[in-house]
Amino acid sequence: MGLWSRLVGREERSIENPTIASSASMEDWLGFFGVSAGQAQLPSVNIESALEVPAVFDAVMFLSRTMASLPLLPLKTINGETRPSGGDLEMLLNEAPNPEWSSFAWRQYSWQQTFTGGRALSWIERQGVRPVAIWPMDPGLTTIRRTGGRKYYNFDGREYPAADVIDVPFALKHDGLTAYSPIHKGRKAIGLAIAMNDFAGTFFAGGGIPPLALEGPLPQGIEAFKRAQSDINRAIEFAKKAGRQFFGMPPGHKLSPIGIDPDKGQMTEARLFQIQEIARLFGLPPAFLQDLSKGTFSNTEQQDLQLVKHLISHWAKAFEDELNLKLFGQRRRARCAKHNLDALMRGDFKSRIDALARGIQTGQLMPDEARAMEDRPPKPGGDRLYIQGATVPLEDAGKNMVGHNGGPPLDNTQEDPGNAGDQTQN
Template identity: 65%
Template sequence: MSPDDYRRASGYRRSEGEQRSGGNPLENPGIPISASYEEFLRFFGQLDTTTQLPPVTIESAMEVPAVLSAVAFLSRALASLPLHAYRRGEDKPLDGDFEMLLNEAPNGEWTSFGWRQYIWQQVFMGGRGPTYIERAGTKAVALWPMDPNLTTVFRRGGKRFYRFGGEEYPATDVIDVPFMLKANQLDVVSPIYKGRKAIGLALAMNNFAGTFFGSGGVPPLALQGPLPAGPEAFKRAQEQIQRAIDMARKNGAPFFGMPPGHELKSIGVDPDKGQMTAARLFQLQEIARLYQLPPVFLQDLTNNTFTNAEQQDLQLIKHTLLHWSTAFEQECSLKIFGQRSRARQIRHDFTAAIKGDLKSWFEAIARAIQTAQLTPNEARRLNNRPPAENGDKLYIQGATVPLGTQPLMKAPKNGDEGDGDGTA
């Protein structure tokens, strides 16, 4: 695929009647023209009579700060990990085309960070972010991210294919790490679609809070007392009372006058009595569960201490980033090098992610050198420093020796103090 082909493909719209697999049900579900009225209502979230939550789409879900933060944080965190190709059993990355392709620029239009951030954003929103591998013969020469909303996944002869921009690509030429696959191995699970009830509740609370505070904190009110006769008279009275409320709010007055024998009483639920603050905090935690993120990374420091915040940092790497990075590494290794190629593999470098504070990092490096786990040059490479002369040898502290090989001290001479056992 040339850059011109890629640009044309990005503006491609699927033909009428084409069946999509692996698409995003929130954005482009492909409802057939013959769909019933109930199906249309169900799609737009109006058929479920048990709830009146706002309809959730990807765009509306991203208006919830916790969802936006989760997608942005995870996509940036995974995109910022250095990605290298290695020979199996070696720790030094392969230089040349593979280094440029994976860690610098996958093609002439994208940086490596931008490419990976884009595909991870699609994964954590719609559930899929495929990338086409352009080859010269069998060698990968460019990687092109594909718009998942314009991509159709299907099977032919038992094999999986991707249709994008009017072209069809075999699965062996497409890097695809879905959020979760459905049973047919074509469609994907969108985290936003599956979490739409929790996100819809967060949207509803956002809307309520905006309406409540947008009206100056005045809740819905009911007028009690003798009501004017006739609809027109009642409408005028309603307008006069509303005008009095607006004027008081505008002038910062603490009260406004009411006609004799009348009073206003609030109706609905008081936000404080409805525990709105606690409910919004709970929805943040629900969204954190949706993405398997420790709440601290969505800026929820409610129950945090210095100790458990550090543990959440470790939890993020071990139980979230490591899982996704492993899936991406294996998918890239398989699709770029092929099933039978076992000499090379693609891996993320987590060194920067686990550095911690500078003092602890350098103490750990020094300890690794002193215990013959790293050579000085390997340690320098971890800090992006050039190799030093004679820095490729392993060292170990001389004070640590096998038991029984320590040197014996001479017996004391006459007049010298000793403990009577022949040693000083």
């Protein structure tokens, strides 16, 4: 006997009649209505299915592209002055880590692994102690173990000590070896978004017609019922194709919708809420997942600041510390790698130029340094620091004014010789 037969009984039985017991168990009823063990079964979630949710794909791509686009330069400190070190290391970090990958492609791939599976790995190829290449590793094909208190990474048939592996986890578990995946930890929120996508697709693929129940005298026998069902389906399809607003029904019968109206179920609001849930999963302000439902001119600008202060800078610090440890060792003194977060202002020309002008006028930047940030060549006189002289202590006001025609400053404490004679005569 099939499930439907066990649920409704034979022809002489009726689930509306409480005097007739159904042979279906509670497990059968729960399974029939899509419920098991007291909870609904959401679609299974893995990285591939999660990336089919637009909000998840947008979050992963936005974060990975943003982090990969930041300039990453090695610096060295000589006599207390920090400056770019240049050389092969700058080429590895900011141009090409190996002959096959550009710096942007390597870093974007690494951040994609962090924001999906929860971990990014790359191994450092060295000649002696000097790094000559950086190669990305597939975290799904890498095993990590701890022996004698030290970590080792096994990948592609080789074993690498932790000192030669750049490891950026999303969040480490208690063992310090395995990492949490944001996709796995947010699987319920993502699964709900997938379920709503599937429901919306099924609903609109069916012409916006919800599941219907036929009410009235039903034909006897399974074959007669199937023919009636087929006739009704053909009538509905014919009316849809012909653009008719109604179709005929046998006397005493009517069709009633089953389930909940998407509008009454607030499906639009629910899908919008899932975007916000996914934004929370990655720590992103909702505006960066194209959710402007509560966005205004002022708070959207604040979300831009929040992105840099409370998300991008955190991940930049994590990557910088890992690079510094693995490239330069535990006791480095004069070298480090650092992101330039000012690059996030590249698209805002006015703010960028105003900031450079402010830096020059306050003696923080030489004109040539500001020009170099805009990829412009140096100019004569651009290697000096300048400062505006309009702001001076109150007691010095008027003492150091420049004379006419570029002459020397006038000292108001000295008497003008021309006026001295007049004062004597008076």
